[in-house]
Each structure stands twice: as structure tokens, then as C-alpha cells.
Amino acid sequence: MMTKFDSTFRNEVNITQPYIQGETEDEVRRKYHLDKVVKLGSNENPYAPYYHSKNAMIRSISTLNRYPEDDFVNLKQLLADENDLKPENVALGSGAGNIIETISKMFINEGDEVLIAKQSYRLYREVSKLMGGKVIEIPLTDDYQFDLEEFQHKITDKTKLIWICNPNNPTGTVTDASKLEAFMDQVPDDVWVIVDEAYAQFANHLSLANFVRYIGRKRVMVVRTFSKFYGLAGARLGYVLADPEAIQAYDTVTEPFNTNRTAIAGAAAAIQFDQAQIEGTRKKILGDREGLIESLGLLGFSVAPSQTNFVFAKLPDGAPNATTIADALMKQGVIIRDCTPWGYPDHIRVTVGTHKELEFFLSKLTAVLSNL
């Protein structure tokens, strides 16, 4: 095995790929000497933090000399109520990414088989490899759904866990609810299904499989985040729902205070007091998403049916590849995601920013396409 970092590092570290971050605004501004940069590469929420959330975070700063103790209790209760569960069914983490890492530490022994979709959030693969898991990648179907028949075929007596991202990143698509539920019903009882619902609140509820109702009946954990819908990406907070035993194990594996008072205060206030503003934002994002899909269609793109705050678009026939387009846009001050690393060299992923940001993006995209 080739050493990537240094032979003194754990073998698993040397086979793990670094996380590919979106470009930052500052980097792009400096590199290309631009005044204006619009970032549509990381699926952030341009309308947050919300009013009460922001004030609660400001107030929390004067309490930062203390560990977050009661804070955990209060937020767990709010999240339990929201999901018809008990606080014993809820654990927190410093973002869904931190939770995903902790889950892989909980379950994966060396040689355990782990099933993932080939074109999905990449962290599942790297954290699974880091724990010595044998990762089996299953391509999405042509309509960007999880190929559940293929997942079922790949389950063996060595399978430990299955990562499902629903709605999926980078495609923005939801896998058919009845198919997912039928799949859950036949997953062997000793296999864990981990569902990443980072974008669930943007999705149409009727089309979204209900994994929470499997808690206690199947080995399942549901992961969500405050980074996207609640707009607290910089605060770092996520949560996981599962049966009490799994939650206890999770809390044992993770560090004792794995998030901070400020993030918790912001999240709790948003849930309790900012719902009207949040609902307004949801409507705005979903409306602008439809407008964006229509405009991209007019430019010759075909866009997958999105249930998230981003769109996944296939370039017009005859256009150069996504890397060329993304680089050209970056020089014009627009950051989007080139989907080549997922095996989609002719797809881009674009966050639904504000209406103005999207207009800026579309004007630059039109210019880029006509100059190539």
C-alpha cells in the first residue's frame, strides 16, 4: 500500500483521502483580484442566522467560561418533542460531520463491510476506511436514486453498516419512500442503517421515507444538522436520533462536551422563536430553486429534481466539462461545485443562494458558455 502522509501514521490514515472543501470567498477574491464573489459551492443558507437565534448566541458568550451542561438537556428535549421521541433518543455533535465520524468509531471493526452509494457524501467512505472497514460502493441508478436492489444483493454476513443520504448530496434527489421502506423492512436485524438527513427540512415530506419510525424496531440512526436549513454552518451543531442504547454508546464514544454553548443557544432559539422567519426562508429558497431550474433549462442544462437547497445540473450537449466551466466561473467571481470528483465530469452543483446571487451566477454562466 502506498504511503500518502508518513509511514509512522496509522495505516488507515495513509489510505484516507482529504475532504475536498469548496473554495472560500477570500481565496477566490485574492487569487483573481475580484471585488465581488458569490459563493454557491457549499449549500449554506444566505438568510441566517435568524433573529432570535442570533440574539441567543450573543447572550451565550458571557456564559462561555462554563461547560455546556444544562444546554444539552434543553436542546435534546426540544428535538425529542419535535420528533415524537424522548430525550434519551437524542445525542448532539459538532456538526453532522462529527457525528458521522463518531458513528464509524462506534461500529466498524477491521474488515467489516460497509455499503455506500458511489455518488454521495464522501465522508462516509473516508471515515469507514479510517476505521479499517471494507467499503463497497454501489452506483446510483440513472435517475440518481439509491440502487436498493443492488444494496440488498451486496449485503453479506460481514456487512456492518449501510450509509444512506436522503435527500442525496450531490444530486439533490430523494430515493422513493416506498422503496426505502421496503428495503428497511428486509435489512437483516444485525445491520445498522445510518441515514443522513442533512437536507430533510427542504424536502417534500410526503416523498421522504420516515426513518424515525424505525427507531427501536430496526438498527437505525438518523443524522441531521443545523448547518443547512437552520443556517448555522459556522456554529457546528448536528444531532442524531436512535434507540437509547445506541445513544448511550454514542455519548461514550464521542468526547464529553462535543459541541458548544453558543451553537446550542442559537439552535434552541431558532426552533422555539424563529419558525415564522424560517418558513419564509424555506418558501423563498424553494421558489428561487424553481426559477433557477427553469433558467438553467433555457441554457440547455438538464437538472435533476431537487429536494434540497441546491441543484445538480448536467451541462448542455457540446459544452466543455464541468471543471472548465467551474474554473471559468470562478475567475468571474462565482464559486460552484464541479462534480467530477463524484464521477460526474459533466455535472455541476449550485447552491440556491439569494435571488440576486443567482442572477449574478446566471449572467456569468451565460457569458462563460458563449465565450467557450
Ligand SMILES: *Cc1c(COP(=O)(O)O)cnc(C)c1O
Ligand atoms: C453539509 C453536509 C453534512 C455536514 O454537515 P455539518 O453539520 O456542517 O457537519 C453532512 N452530510 C451531508 C449530506 C451534507 O451535505
